[in-house]
Amino acid sequence: MKRILLLILFLCLSYPVSGYGQWKFFEHRYKYELKDVLKADRFVKKDGYWEGYRDGKLVGYVFLSKDWTAKLVGYSGKHMETLVGMDTKGVLTGVKLIFHSEPIVLIGLKEKNYLKFLEQYPGKSIRKDLSVGKEISMDAITGATVTAVVQNAIILGSARKVAALTGMIEYVEGPERKVSREYSRLTWKELLDMGALKKITVTYKDLGIEGRGVYIDLYFGVITPPSIGRNILGDRVYAETMKSLKKGESAIVVFSRGEGSFKGAGFARGGVFDRFNISQEDRVYVFRDMDYRFLTEIKAEGAPEIKEGGVFIVRARDFKEARPFKFNLVIPYRVGGKKEFKAFSAEYRVPDRFLHSAK
Amino acid sequence: MSDKRFNRRNFLKIMGAAGVATGAGVMMPKEVLLARAEKSGKGRQRYEVKPGELDDYYGFWSGGHSGEIRIIGVPSMREIKRIPVFNWDVGTGWGITNESKKLLRGRNFGDTHHVHGSYKNGTYDGKWLFVNDKLNNRVARIRIDYMEVDAIVDVPNIQGAHGLFPQRYPKTEWVVLNSEFQTPVPNDASNKKAFLNPQEYYGMHTIIDAERMSIVCQVMVDENCDLAATDYKGKYSMCTSYNIEKGVTISEMLASDYDYLIIFHWGRIRDALRKGKYKRVNGVKVIDGRKGHSDITLRIPVPKNPHGVNISPDGRYAVCCGKVSPTVTVVDLEKVDLAFEGKIKPEDCIVAQPYIGLGPLHTTFDGRGNAITSVFIDSTNVKWNIAKAIEAEKKGPEEKKKNPHIVDVLDIHYQVGHIMATMAETKEADGKWLISLNKVSKDRFLNAGPFKVENDQLVDISGEKLRLVHDSPAYIEPHDCIMVRRDIIEPKVKHRHEMFEHPLAVTKNSVERKGNKVIIRMTANAPVFGLQEVRVKKGDKVTLIVTNHDEIIDLTNGVAISNYNINFVIAPFQTKSVTFTADKPGVFWIYCTNFCHALHLEMRMRLIVEA
Known part of the structure; x- marks a missing residue:
């Protein structure tokens, strides 16, 4: 018995180690x-x-x-x-x-x-x-x-x-509206015309750098209404995306044409997309690589080829997809050797026809 | 052909002679280019995949005697990843870590030929891949969500584990594996008579349980079992056999003018298992499937030394390539039951035997009623229409001589082995792209020394004609491939491991000593290992367990121990372990080998081995 006890003591010999390496640094x-x-x-x-x-x-x-x-x-x-x-x-x-x-x-x-x-x-x-x-x-x-x-x-x-x-700022929040599950086939032009997709255009002139015409044409929109999402993403990607959403989550699509990049490279190792976010009322939502699905083409009839694209999941439950929100874009560019930044934003609201009427 | 000295030149002469005899007077269409200069659409698909775009198909390539599997994007032909299977991979640590050693059991070499996916209702379900090891007679399973090997089964009583095919319907419960080399059973030199007498060597058709990765049974036959196929109804599996002679020299193997397509009756195999009609050899249930001893097997005679057998996507026909005969044999699978019941002769299942070219090896399908066969000696891909071949066979020899079935012939570069079209081994064959896996590249790439790589050629098969669009070099030495639609695989593949799927996943850093055994449990979180130093004593048996705690996509860490010949990588949330003896005293830097962070170089710690 004594030997067993000794053995147990011996087996349990271990020495404490300092926390988490160099994280403290x-x-x-x-x-x-x-x-x-x-x-x-x-x-x-x-x-x-x-x-x-x-x-x-x-x-x-x-x-x-x-x-x-x-x-x-x-x-x-x-x-x-x-x-x-x-x-x-x-x-x-x-x-x-x-x-x-x-x-x-x-x-x-x-x-x-x-x-x-x-x-x-x-x-x-x-x-x-x-x-x-x-x-x-x-x-x-x-x-x-x-x-x-x-x-x-x-x-x-x-x-x-x-x-x-503290009552310093007030919201007049309309009644909660829900996204309609109805689907109708819509072309690229129709989606743009009705505001299902919003566009931010940044020209070389806006940035004051050399080049002609458009530096980046960025499109974005809420994709949860099937008439927007299915037409843009196609049946498969839409279905897979919707299936991956947990209760209360929403999804937006962002894609662009032109030389500029909205994705940047910040997410490659940091995981955070640093060139765009969305804001709604007092809240700001940034996206991480876990919220992102790579998108290479827009399926809607008549859609142009795109340079970059992604579906981004809004994880926070307090984001209300049926209410207006703002898309904020920060474009880094170089003037000579110096890095500059310019911000652009556009407001978005899901077109009425894709929402159930307010009660 | 009793000449014992045999060389490649003679071999080709024999094959050539057979071809000339049957193919005399045949005009072969050789036109390659399309007359219409369409920019897109049928026969003119876009094959460029621009930066930022993704491929339409996941290609899974076997790696031959490299022992691995490769993932290649189609149509770009970009190699996306290599999956180590039966090989040592010093980059990922496959063969070095405890997890992989447990699967490999000391055998780090392999020869992968046929990689196939698991099925549900005749098409891929995106769950698993299976691949054979011809060298050490094993089958490995790859789970598609992680694209890593998760099981390897050793198959006793066989050599030359070659043809492999999963059950296609209703889903993959069984995987069949053929043994190309006949051997004594059991092969342990215990039976001296059998040991020395090739007439007592046998081939095996092994059935493996896909879920459990264990052996269900083996059907023993006199013939060798070469390439494999399963039908689309879950009723049969089959093999081609080129050595019904039980020869042990090439001349002996070529002696008979015919060989067999052997069909195995699954219902009757299940009966035999149920009734206990088997004997156990090396723990495996071996069922006698020899001619005259069994009703499980049906032998359809085909011209001498056949090669591949492939099933048309409608499930109706088995197409068996001639190799030494310039023909293919088309077997109507709807007649096979009648032949099993003895109502018709086995050869009555053959509905066509059209001329294809010199050295037909494998056939693939476009899903529009056409077959495309690889032709080794001619160095061509031959597109032919199955219905027309059957019709010509009915009309008789005069009609057959006109070769009405041949649609197009494409020169390839050079000497094609396997051939595979997109989704062609499923009922969803889509006739978009074809890969011609050519054995010889010769002058198609910059000369990189006497040992040359292979040439995988990409062919647009969406139109009437075959259109060659791209050459890609392939290092040792893919035999076969499948190309699976992106939408089947993509939703299944994960970005990170389930951390606690590994029982040793580390959440707290610690060093524990039990006698001379030391267990180091450590986290990795770029750019920091969870420990800064670990002290052990010379002679300690050290187990290092590391879990990557970075959940960011693509943030893989490496763990290498200087001068200890140890390296492995850990993907996000993955755990791996390695056990070694600290036999060298001194200070040894453990460092991250997989670029992880701007401070990657600083991601290191000391292993201090005290004398």
Whole structure:
């Protein structure tokens, strides 16, 4: 018996090993205080945010992004935890990074570049369309497009959710409408004419670079209505896509012609598509390679050949496909040796005929 | 032909002579190019696959004595991937990891000839591939979702495991495997008389359970069992036999003027199994299928030394190629039951024996009533109409001499072996593309030394005429291929493994010691291994288990141990393990071999072996 016990002891000999190798090297954690992002002398904890008071008067709100947009993850696959302050009018008062593991060191950037990128937020109103490449400059972290796009979505997404909760911004939401399951055969021209597909055209002139005509013609649309999806994707890809959707998920199609690329290469190793996202009300949705299915041709009669295409699944259940949303495109280009970015967007709404009437 | 010294030149002379005798006075249409210069449509399909476009077909190629399978996109002919099967693959670690060693059981060489997919109702179901190993007499199964081997079955009592075909209807429950070389049964030198006497060597038609990957039974025959086919009704399987003589030299094998297409009756095989009419040899149920001993087999005489047997997509005809005869033999499968019942003679099942060319080897189909046969000595692909061949046979020798069945003849480069059209081994044969797997490339590619690769030629068969559109070099040495429509395979293939399908999947890094056995459990997450260093003692038996925790598509990691001759790759969410003895003291870098990240080079750790 004693021998057996000894043997068991011997068998169990193992030594502890240090955590997860070198992951710590990529992790950056910062200490914070609530007043770092809002000048207030008293903070009152609420559900998911703090109210900030100065001289007894409510002056704004402070919140942690992971309470609101934890699903938004960067190049590292991890959420960039951000502390955000906002006044009662919806103007950002401060933004502080408290944790991230974005490997910006890989593209020759330093931590201070990242912090500098965040310096442009205070003073900006969340009621405005703050998109990367327009109001939000990428100059400080040029090249880290995934990080920038996701960080922007984290700040705005969180802020708009808090703003909505505190009654600062209001939605007049129409009654919930459902996509019709009816199918009719439609040609390419018909789909375009009725707005089932929307188009963003970027010319060389828009970018101020050498070249004639169109740099990229990008088309997008919701594909869940069979009259849109089946006509564009063909029966097989449509059926397979719909079968792969879990309850509450939606799917859009994006494809393009011309020299420019909406897919870029950011998703190849990072998994995130950094050149486009969609936004609806206070929410921003970015896509990862797990949400993507390669598309090489458009089946609708009369459709042109395409250069790039994909079906993208919107995983988040709070996206309402029957309500308007915006497609945001960021095009990187070069002027001389310098990388520049320009943003474009277009609004989309599923044509009425593909929706059941509101009750 | 009793001359013991035999060379290739003589061999060709014999085959040539036979051809001239039958084919005298025949005018062969040799026109290759189409007169109409259509840009697309029938006979003018677009074969260019532009950057960013995908192929229409998954091609699965055997790898011959490379022992592997290859996935080739058709029509672009781009090699997409190689699947190691019976070979060592130092890149993926096949033959190095514990998982693959368990399947290979110490045999890292193979000779794959025929790769076929699993079926449901006469067409591919996209679940599995099966392939033979002629060298070490095995069958491997590849699961299509991961495109990796998941089972290998060793087949005893045989040599020359050659023709392989899965059941086509109602679904693949059985896979048949033919043994081309007759051997004593059992072949262990225990029976001295049989051991020395070729008349007591036997061929085997082995039936394998596709799901369990175990042997159902073997049907023993006197003849050798060469190429294989199954019908479209789940009633029969078959083999061609070129050595009914039981010869052990070429001259002996060529002695008889006829050989057989042997048909195996599955209902009667099931009866024999049920009634216990078998003996066990090396643990396998062996059923006697010899002529005069059994009602399981039917022997249809065909001209001497036949080669391939292929079934028309409508399921009606078995087309058996002559090889040494310039003809093919068309067997009406609807008559086979009558022959089994003894109501007609076996040869009465033959409905046509048209002239094709010198050295017909294999036949494929366009799904529009035409067959295309590879012709080895002539170096041609011959397109012919099955109905017209049958009609001419009925009308008699005068009509036959006019060769009304021949539609087109295409010169290929050079000496074609197998031939395969898209979906041609299914009821959904679509007549789009054809691959001519040519054994000799000669002058078709830049000279890369005395040992030359093969030439797989792509042929547009969508029109009346055959149109050669592309040459692709093929390294050692595909024999056969199938081309499966993209929509069948694509939905089945996964981007990442199910992590916990592997019982050893690692979620926590640890090093555990049990006596002199050390188990290292580690995660990999580009660009970081879960451990920075591991200390072991010289002589320790070390097992390294690694799980890739990156779920991003295409983020594969490599794990290599310097100077320890170990390397393997792990795809997203995959786990692999390797066991080795730490017999060299010192510091050894374990590093990532598969480019994973901008810090790929920094993805490394130390194995410290203390003296």
